[in-house]
Amino acid sequence: MNRRKFLRNVAATGTVSFAGGASVLSSLGNANASQAAGYKAIVCLFFLGGQDCHDTILPYDKESYGSYVKYRAGILSEYAARPGGSTRDRKRLLELNPVNAANFEGRKFALPETLAPLKSLFDEGNAAIVGNVGPLIEPLSAEDFRGGLRSQPKSLFSHNDQQSTWMASQPEGVIKGWGGKMADALLATNPNQQSIFTGISTAGNSVFLAGDKVKSYVLNTTGPQQVDGLKNHDNYLFRSKVDPEVVSLLEAHYRDAGISRENLLQKDYASITNNAFSANQTYARALLKTQKLKTVFPSSDVGQQLKAIAGAINLRDSLNMKQQVFYVGMGGFDTHADQAGALVKLQEAYSEAVAAFYAATVEMGLSKDVTLFTASDFGRALIENGNGTDHGWGGHHFVVGGAVNGNRIYGNIPPCKIGHDYDAGNGRLIPQYSVEQYAGTIGQWLGLNEKELLNALPALANFEQRNIGFMS
Numbered sequence: 001m002n003r004r005k006f007l008r009n010v011a012a013t014g015t016v017s018f019a020g021g022a023s024v025l026s027s028l029g030n031a032n033a034s035q036a037a038g039y040k041a042i043v044c045l046f047f048l049g050g051q052d053c054h055d056t057i058l059p060y061d062k063e064s065y066g067s068y069v070k071y072r073a074g075i076l077s078e079y080a081a082r083p084g085g086s087t088r089d090r091k092r093l094l095e096l097n098p099v100n101a102a103n104f105e106g107r108k109f110a111l112p113e114t115l116a117p118l119k120s121l122f123d124e125g126n127a128a129i130v131g132n133v134g135p136l137i138e139p140l141s142a143e144d145f146r147g148g149l150r151s152q153p154k155s156l157f158s159h160n161d162q163q164s165t166w167m168a169s170q171p172e173g174v175i176k177g178w179g180g181k182m183a184d185a186l187l188a189t190n191p192n193q194q195s196i197f198t199g200i201s202t203a204g205n206s207v208f209l210a211g212d213k214v215k216s217y218v219l220n221t222t223g224p225q226q227v228d229g230l231k232n233h234d235n236y237l238f239r240s241k242v243d244p245e246v247v248s249l250l251e252a253h254y255r256d257a258g259i260s261r262e263n264l265l266q267k268d269y270a271s272i273t274n275n276a277f278s279a280n281q282t283y284a285r286a287l288l289k290t291q292k293l294k295t296v297f298p299s300s301d302v303g304q305q306l307k308a309i310a311g312a313i314n315l316r317d318s319l320n321m322k323q324q325v326f327y328v329g330m331g332g333f334d335t336h337a338d339q340a341g342a343l344v345k346l347q348e349a350y351s352e353a354v355a356a357f358y359a360a361t362v363e364m365g366l367s368k369d370v371t372l373f374t375a376s377d378f379g380r381a382l383i384e385n386g387n388g389t390d391h392g393w394g395g396h397h398f399v400v401g402g403a404v405n406g407n408r409i410y411g412n413i414p415p416c417k418i419g420h421d422y423d424a425g426n427g428r429l430i431p432q433y434s435v436e437q438y439a440g441t442i443g444q445w446l447g448l449n450e451k452e453l454l455n456a457l458p459a460l461a462n463f464e465q466r467n468i469g470f471m472s
Contacts, residue, residue, distance in 0.1 A: 039316055040446055043309055043326040043357075043372040044179060044208060045302075045350065048163065049333030053379035053395040053429070055343055057129060057409075058093055059416045060110040065090050067416045071382050071427065078340035078387045087113045087344060094119045096129075098409045109413055114347040117355035118398060125406035126358060126367070127398055128470045131413045132422060133438045134378060134394035134431030135165040138462040142421050145430055157391040157428075159334070162377040166435055167208035169459060178439050179325045180211030181456035185448050186323040187213055193321045196279045200312050202305040203329030216327070217279065219312060221304040223287060224280035227254055251277065286318035287311070295360040302330045303353040310360035313370060323446065333376060337388040354400055367402035371471070373442060374398045375435075382416065382427020394422070394429035397438070403445060403472050410470050436460040437468055445471035 055075070059065045069076060079086035086092070093110035096119070101108070111119045121127035137151040144150040154171050155161035161171035168177040183199045199209035201216040209216040218225060255277060256270035293314055297307035305328045312326070330350060335342050354372060361367045379395030396413065411432045414422040422430045436457040443453050444467055453460060460466055 039322055039366065039369050041313055041324040041326060041366075041370045042179075042182075042442055042446055043306075043328060043370065045306075045328045045330065045354070045372055045374050046163075046166075046203075046208070047333045047346075047350075047374060047376035048329055048331040049159065049335070050162075050377040050380055050391055051333045051346075051374075051395060052335060052339065052343065052389050053132075053392070054382050054416070054427070055088075055339065055380075055389075056111070056115070056347070057131070057396045057413055058088065058110050058112065060090070060093055060095050060108040061106060062090075064107055064416045071416065071418075072384050074384050074386050075339055075388070078338070082340060082344075096122065096409070098122075098129075098407055100408050104409070104413070107413075107415070109409065112344075112347065114344050115351045117351045118400075121355060121358060121400055122407055126402055126404060127400045128404050128406045129396060129398060129409045130433065130438060130468060130470060131396050131409055131411040132394040132429050132432040133397055133411070133435065134429070134433075135162065135169075136431050136434035136436075137459055140430055142423055142430060145424055156393060157378065159377050159391075164207060166375050166377065167206065168210075169436070169457065174207065176210050176212070177206070177208040178443075178456040179206075179208040179327060180214050182211075182443050182446065182448060182452070183209065183214035183325045184211040185452040185456070186325070186446070189447070190322040193323070194279075194282070194319060196275070197283070197312075197319050197321055197324070199325045199327070200309070201327040201329075202308050203327060206327050206329070208327050209325060214325075219283075219308055221301075221308045223308075224283045226280075227251075227277075282319070283315070286315045290315050290318050293360050293363055295356055295363050297356045297360075298349065298352045300349040300353060302328065302350050303356065305330075306353045306357040307360075310357055310364075313361075313366065314364060335380070335388050336385065336390065339388045354398070358400055361401070369403070371399065371401035371403055371442065371445065373400070373438075379429055382418065390426070392428040393424055394431035399442075399470050405470050405472050408470070410468050433468060434459065434463060437463055437465060440466050441468045441471055 059068045076086065076088055079088045092113055094113065094116060095108060095110045118127060135153040137153060140150050140152065145152065153165055164170060164172045164174055168174040180199060187195050187198050195213055196217050199214045199216055200219050201209055202219050202221060204218055205216045255274050261267045261270060293310060297303045309326045309328060332342060332346055357372060361370045374397045376395055379392040380389040381392050414420055414429055418427055422432060424430045436459045440453050440457055440460045443456060
């Protein structure tokens with residue numbers, strides 16, 4: 001472990017808590033490359049725990065729905081027993097009518113009522129569905145998988161490892177993610193923006209946003225984080241309603257101001273803390289001088305996280321930001337039991353939050369410049385385990401924004417049965433599209449060239465199709 005890596009770990013776990021942790025190892029200064037025009041941002045909404053793809057994009061034609069009922073009798077009985085009846089009753093499902101419906105040879109699909117706001121975005125052409133996405137090293141058929149004939153991702157069906165593989169192309173332990181690597185490339189072409197705010201997370205430090213220069217600037221839903229020792233001093237960042245002398249003394253203490261250190265660890269730790277204070281104060285001052293958005297967000301945790309991200313985008317001019325990468329995390333999707341009770345609430349929360357976020361981008365005049373996409377550890381098995389589901393592999397995801405080639409389903413939603421060409425067993429889906437192809441399509445829209453994409457996503461070289469086509 002080298003000194004920088006050690007410092008990152010210290011920053012993440014030390015007694016002094018501050019925004020961004022190791023992100024402040026990157027300087028707030030400028031580079032020398034040319035400035036890119038316009039503004040663009042991507043937002044990763046990660047469903048931690050593994051959202052059940054089979055209970056998100058549901059079969060709607062009678063034959064497929066009948067097969068679904070056979071495999072999901074236990075879970076559907078739980079839905080039927082809920083107050084108000086089953087949201088998975090075929091008559092209550094929201095039929096999708098994509099412009100490419102002819103691709104599915106009569107098979108039809110629907111969303112549950114809880115995803116009605118996303119259905120509206122889909123119908124308007126501002127959202128698309130990408131079917132059966134997941135970690136792959138190279139294209140893989142069911143025969144390849146069962147016979148071990150091609151390379152397969154390591155540690156399949158493991159939460160931590162598959163979260164890491166989604167975010168960084170390798171199991172747990174890797175320290176750089178493709179979001180951070182893309183942000184590094186953005187920073188190189190936009191040197192006048194501050195590196196500290198190029199990658200922003202509302203869900204703590206994330207490997208997704210870890211690059212060589214860019215790290216997570218960790219943002220609370222209420223604004224910049226505060227140092228633990230100053231939390232009892234209200235509004236310390238703005239120097240109001242507190243004793244300024246007390247605040248100055250405490251801040252000087254945490255900054256290690258006026259003290260000469262010989263030890264390299266002490267010097268770097270003091271530098272990290274100093275930069276963290278400076279970044280938080282810069283962000284807080286930008287908040288003061290920027291008019292707040294009028295869009296109303298739901299009070300759910302994911303709603304408030306996306307509100308904070310929208311607020312950060314709204315500061316782009318005050319902070320001189322041109323391109324950014326954001327990360328939002330939402331937990332609770334490991335539905336081994338009580339799926340009918342848990343998933344409904346989760347889907348309702350994120351659907352309403354995403355719709356509000358899109359409305360905020362419209363308010364800012366950035367609907368075509370900001371793209372939100374979902375990700376998750378994995379999908380889940382079609383075969384139920386009673387009233388829940390077990391870990392899967394491929395899953396279905398949403399991409400939302402004005403630049404999306406919407407009202408379309410990309411790829412294939414595998415049939416609702418066992419033993420098909422994408423079945424890894426028990427209805428676990430072997431992905432048709434790799435995370436690299438999914439991410440590569442987003443990265444190309446963001447402005448990355450082939451070299452930058454392959455640096456962020458090395459396994460993309462193993463796939464002939466590098467752009468799925470869901471971005472304009």
